[in-house]
Amino acid sequence: MYRTRVLRGIITNLRSFKTSTSLQSAHKISQKTSINTINELYKQNSKLSVLTAHDYISGKIANDSDVDIVLIGDSLAMVALGYKDTNEIPFDEFLYHCKSVSRAVSKSFLIADLPFGSYESSISKAIESSVQLISKGRVNSVKLEGGIEITPTIKKLTDLGIPVCGHIGLTPQRLNSLGGFKVQGRSVDNALKLIETAKQLENAGCFAMVLEAIPSELAKIITENISIPTIGIGAGPYTSGQVLVQADLLGLGGKDSHVPKFVKQYLNGYGASVEAVKNYVREVKDVKFPVVGKHTYKINENVLEELEKKLEKQ
Numbered sequence: 001m002y003r004t005r006v007l008r009g010i011i012t013n014l015r016s017f018k019t020s021t022s023l024q025s026a027h028k029i030s031q032k033t034s035i036n037t038i039n040e041l042y043k044q045n046s047k048l049s050v051l052t053a054h055d056y057i058s059g060k061i062a063n064d065s066d067v068d069i070v071l072i073g074d075s076l077a078m079v080a081l082g083y084k085d086t087n088e089i090p091f092d093e094f095l096y097h098c099k100s101v102s103r104a105v106s107k108s109f110l111i112a113d114l115p116f117g118s119y120e121s122s123i124s125k126a127i128e129s130s131v132q133l134i135s136k137g138r139v140n141s142v143k144l145e146g147g148i149e150i151t152p153t154i155k156k157l158t159d160l161g162i163p164v165c166g167h168i169g170l171t172p173q174r175l176n177s178l179g180g181f182k183v184q185g186r187s188v189d190n191a192l193k194l195i196e197t198a199k200q201l202e203n204a205g206c207f208a209m210v211l212e213a214i215p216s217e218l219a220k221i222i223t224e225n226i227s228i229p230t231i232g233i234g235a236g237p238y239t240s241g242q243v244l245v246q247a248d249l250l251g252l253g254g255k256d257s258h259v260p261k262f263v264k265q266y267l268n269g270y271g272a273s274v275e276a277v278k279n280y281v282r283e284v285k286d287v288k289f290p291v292v293g294k295h296t297y298k299i300n301e302n303v304l305e306e307l308e309k310k311l312e313k314q
């Protein structure tokens with residue numbers, strides 16, 4: 001009797017599993033998001049949510065918030081390490097951060113930036129760096145900045161089975177030739193070039209591309225002219241998905257940190273944190289923390305008595 005009931009239960013579960021091929025249920029049973037899931041979401045016109053992470057805690061926050069893709073962006077050089085720009089971070093330091101994020105991310109698809117200096121000089125250098133990020137950093141895919149000049153590298157990496165995400169528009173690693181972190185694609189020539197570049201990146205084998213800091217209408221045209229997802233940051237609502245730097249979204253930067261116009265701050269994380277720590281400091285000074293019984297360990301009465309006796313004798 002019991003066994004048939006169990007069997008019936010298993011069969012019902014199997015049936016519902018078979019019929020629930022929708023992606024929502026895939027998320028519910030906490031599967032790791034694969035490149036196939038990303039492609040399916042794109043085909044279904046479901047917007048892709050992407051968020052950066054730079055360590056174990058921010059990786060966990062992103063993973064547990066069900067973002068489709070976690071990006072280990074080289075912006076962590078500035079946001080988490082205080083470097084002046086993204087070009088300053090050595091590859092080994094970046095890899096160390098990838099390792100800590102990937103230990104936290106069980107569900108979201110993981111992309112890592114190829115940091116400045118790790119892919120430009122040759123295709124083999126790009127392969128070596130990507131292999132490190134995948135084998136040691138445990139990421140699923142790499143992202144690199146650039147246009148037509150970088151397409152042979154993209155083609156080789158994708159041929160080798162490494163999913164590549166492109167990145168055009170404001171490419172922060174090129175701040176020295178762009179003249180700073182400036183909005184791109186505002187002239188006819190520049191806009192035309194970006195549309196052409198997007199097509200070339202698709203042809204080279206990118207599975208997606210980031211569009212950073214370009215006018216919304218241009219992002220719309222690019223998105224409509226290619227058949228892979230566009231992930232916008234400062235590119236308006238018409239892209240296939242959105243990405244933000246986690247520290248920006250959570251407002252962790254503090255008073256004198258400059259946040260780009262495209263950021264929506266969903267929390268004053270810095271303010272809330274300073275407030276909390278100030279409370280801690282006050283309670284330490286006032287001996288209100290720790291509280292006996294609540295934050296303390298007990299010792300057996302007999303042990304304490306014996307201890308005191310022994311101390312008296314000494």
Ligand SMILES: Nc1nc(=O)c2c([nH]1)NC[C@@H]1CN(c3ccc(C(=O)N[C@@H](CCC(=O)O)C(=O)O)cc3)CN21
Nearest residue numbers: 075078079086172181182183213245248259260261262
């Ligand atoms: N915290 C953080 N968030 C980011 O999004 C980010 C980084 N850091 N570091 C790497 C790059 C640099 N990014 C930036 C930085 C500044 C602007 C910015 O201030 N832009 C001006 C527009 C300038 C213009 O008119 O062309 C702005 O007002 O938003 C944009 C992107 C995006 N990335």
Ligand SMILES: CC(C)C(=O)C(=O)O
Nearest residue numbers: 052073074075210233
């Ligand atoms: C903002 C995203 C696109 C990025 O490249 C980064 O965080 O480094």
Ligand SMILES: [Mg+2]
Nearest residue numbers: 073074075113
């Ligand atoms: Mg980046």
